[in-house]
Amino acid sequence: MIKDAAxxxxxxxxxxxxxxxxxxxxxxxYNERLVMSLVRRHGSLSKAEIARRxxxxxxxxxxxxxxxxAEGLLIRGEPLRGKVGQPSVPMRLNPExxxxxxxxxxxxxADIVLMDFVGGIRRQVRxxxxxxxxxxxxxxxEEGLAELQAxxxxxxxxxxxxFGVAAPFELWSWASExxxxxxxxxxxxxxxxxxxxxxxxxxxVTLQNDATSACAAELVFGRGxxxxxxxxxxxxxxxxxxxVLNSALFTGxxxxxxxxxxLPVQGRDGETVQLLKIASIYxxxxxxxxxxxxxxxxxxxxxxxxxxGAPLQLWIDDVAAALAQAVIASASVIDFAAVIxxxxxxDWVRARVVDATKAAVARLDLQGVTMPEIVEGAVGSxxxxxxxxxxxxxxxYLPDQNVLFKELG
Numbered sequence: 001m002i003k004d005a006a007x008x009x010x011x012x013x014x015x016x017x018x019x020x021x022x023x024x025x026x027x028x029x030y031n032e033r034l035v036m037s038l039v040r041r042h043g044s045l046s047k048a049e050i051a052r053r054x055x056x057x058x059x060x061x062x063x064x065x066x067x068x069x070a071e072g073l074l075i076r077g078e079p080l081r082g083k084v085g086q087p088s089v090p091m092r093l094n095p096e097x098x099x100x101x102x103x104x105x106x107x108x109x110a111d112i113v114l115m116d117f118v119g120g121i122r123r124q125v126r127x128x129x130x131x132x133x134x135x136x137x138x139x140x141x142e143e144g145l146a147e148l149q150a151x152x153x154x155x156x157x158x159x160x161x162x163f164g165v166a167a168p169f170e171l172w173s174w175a176s177e178x179x180x181x182x183x184x185x186x187x188x189x190x191x192x193x194x195x196x197x198x199x200x201x202x203x204x205v206t207l208q209n210d211a212t213s214a215c216a217a218e219l220v221f222g223r224g225x226x227x228x229x230x231x232x233x234x235x236x237x238x239x240x241x242x243x244v245l246n247s248a249l250f251t252g253x254x255x256x257x258x259x260x261x262x263l264p265v266q267g268r269d270g271e272t273v274q275l276l277k278i279a280s281i282y283x284x285x286x287x288x289x290x291x292x293x294x295x296x297x298x299x300x301x302x303x304x305x306x307x308x309g310a311p312l313q314l315w316i317d318d319v320a321a322a323l324a325q326a327v328i329a330s331a332s333v334i335d336f337a338a339v340i341x342x343x344x345x346x347d348w349v350r351a352r353v354v355d356a357t358k359a360a361v362a363r364l365d366l367q368g369v370t371m372p373e374i375v376e377g378a379v380g381s382x383x384x385x386x387x388x389x390x391x392x393x394x395x396x397y398l399p400d401q402n403v404l405f406k407e408l409g
Contacts, residue, residue, distance in 0.1 A: 031056060035064050036073065036093065037398050040118070041225050044077050044090035065091055073097045073117075073397075093118050098397070099160045101148070101203065102389025103141065104210060104382075105132060105167035106344070107178050107237035107282065108299040112144040113382065114152070115389035119221040121382060123148055128299045131180035132171060134191050142200050162204040162392025165197060166213035166384045168238070169256065178237060178282050206391040209255065210234075213387025214379070215242025216249050218340055220390060220398075222378035227338040231330050231372070233260060233323065234383060235343030235353070239279045243334075265325040268318055278322040281344060287311040302344040302381035316349075320356030324364055327357070331369050342377025344384075350376050 031054075038053055039045050045053070051061045068074040069091070077090040095116040104111045110132070114123040125144040129136060149157060175185040194207040208216075215232040218224055224244065232242040243250045243258040251257050261276035277283065281298060288295040291311045298305065327339050341354050354376050361371065379386055 031060065032064050032068060033398055035061065036068065039074065039091060039093055040220070044092035046080070046088040046090050048088065050091075071097075095120060096156075097159065098393065099156060100389040100392045101145070101160060101163045101201075102385045102387070102391070103144075103163065103165045103167075103197075104213075104384040104388055105137060105165065105171075106210070106384070107132065107168070107180075110137060110140055111382070111385045112141070112148060113385045113389055114148050115386060117393070119217070119386060119390070121386070123151055124382075124385070126301075128296075131175070131178055131185065133184060134187055134193075134196070138196055138200060141197055145201060160203055161396055162206060163197065163201045164213070164388040164391030165194065165205065165207045166210040166388035166391075167193060167207065168211075168240070169209050169259075174238060174276070177277070177280075204392060206395065208388070208391055209240070209259070210236070210384045210387075211240025211259065212242050212249070212251060212255070213391065214240075214342065214383035215244065215258065215387070216394065217379045217383045217387035217390055218242075218342065218377055219244055219247075219249060220394075221386065222383075223338070223340055223375065227340070227373075229334070229336050230338040230340050231260075231327075231334075231336050232258065232377075233326075233339065233341045234377075235279055235281060235319070235341070235345070236384070237280060237282050237344075238276045245334075260326055260330070263326050263329065265322045267322070275322055275326055279319045279326075283318075284308075284312065284315040287315055303346050305346050305349060312349075316352050316356050319353055320360040323353075323357045324360035327361060327372070327374065328364060328366070328369055331372055335370055336372040338373045338375055340375055340377050342379060342381075342383055344381050347376075347380065350380075 034054055035050055038050055047058065047061050047065055050056070050065070051058045054061070065074060069076070072094055074091045075094045077092055080088040080090065095118045098117045099122070100115050102113050102115055109126060109128045111124060111126045113121045116122055125147050127140050171188040172185040175182045194205055198205040211234050214234045218232055224247070227244070228247045230244050232244065234240055239261050241258040241260040261274060263275045264272050265275050265278065267273050267278055285295040285298055288308060288311050293308060293311065323341070330336065330339070341350065341357065343350060343353070354374060358374050361374065377383065
């Protein structure tokens, strides 16, 4: 971790350039982001704790904290008394200091959320559809944004950092699995989604893969601080995922690292298929339809599912068996500390999926495999929306992720 502005051993390369005053400004900005990231991780910290964890001098930390407090980014907590000397004053992030807009585009629904500085969803708008098409989605961007802005004060609107979009790459892929006409879905091939949204939004726009965005949300707002290396699995219309190594999101050469959906697994019938053809909500949708049950409530609200009985249990069993194979395959390549499972469904469904996956893993041959801990995600069904809204905050208020959570002693 950086010891101080003058000895930025762990800082990015552009900060190490010794030329000019502008370099000093970059170092100061980097250290400010470092302080905010530590406060974000721990909830609240005193000046002494920040100095110890970051390696910055007490004087540097004092200057930074005064500046961040003056800007309204940090607020004071109650003094902690009972020790010798002056009481310690913990500082925490001001939830209302900065807002961010995030959009999740799924195969059956889309959401736009207004998120505060600590990851809380303040407002949300949602639409559902048989399958996503460019025209209606871009109309939803305009209408949804107008609805959210109408409910905000001028002061709140002035604090919006940007508009982040979490969307699947290659939306035209796997059209047949969700019953979408391939000819219509092929319209996405010529669409620059980020540019089109930027035309309709008066804020900086950032686009990222939806599962990668969800993984980033888990890294910062969920269980990430507890596991330096983890595989993240998010079960949406299609399953996707992300990889975290050394407490940093690893996206790979093409940005698709952790896109676990194509991984080959063995199904109930013994045939080898891609993981996404089993461990995806569209498969549950088909099971419900085969049982004569209306599947549309799956998409109205990710937290409002009812227990669909036998079809749901069959789906959970199949998902768990497939995930168990994926977990073992992944653990055979990388020594993950944990596999974190989340999805676009209620907490009680997530708990059943995780418990069933643990049981399925225990039935397989684990010789030679160091098994990671299998745990539930902490962000929940809105992880993709929160991940999208996080993108502008990451770019403006967090340091380089490779050193985000590495602390001294």
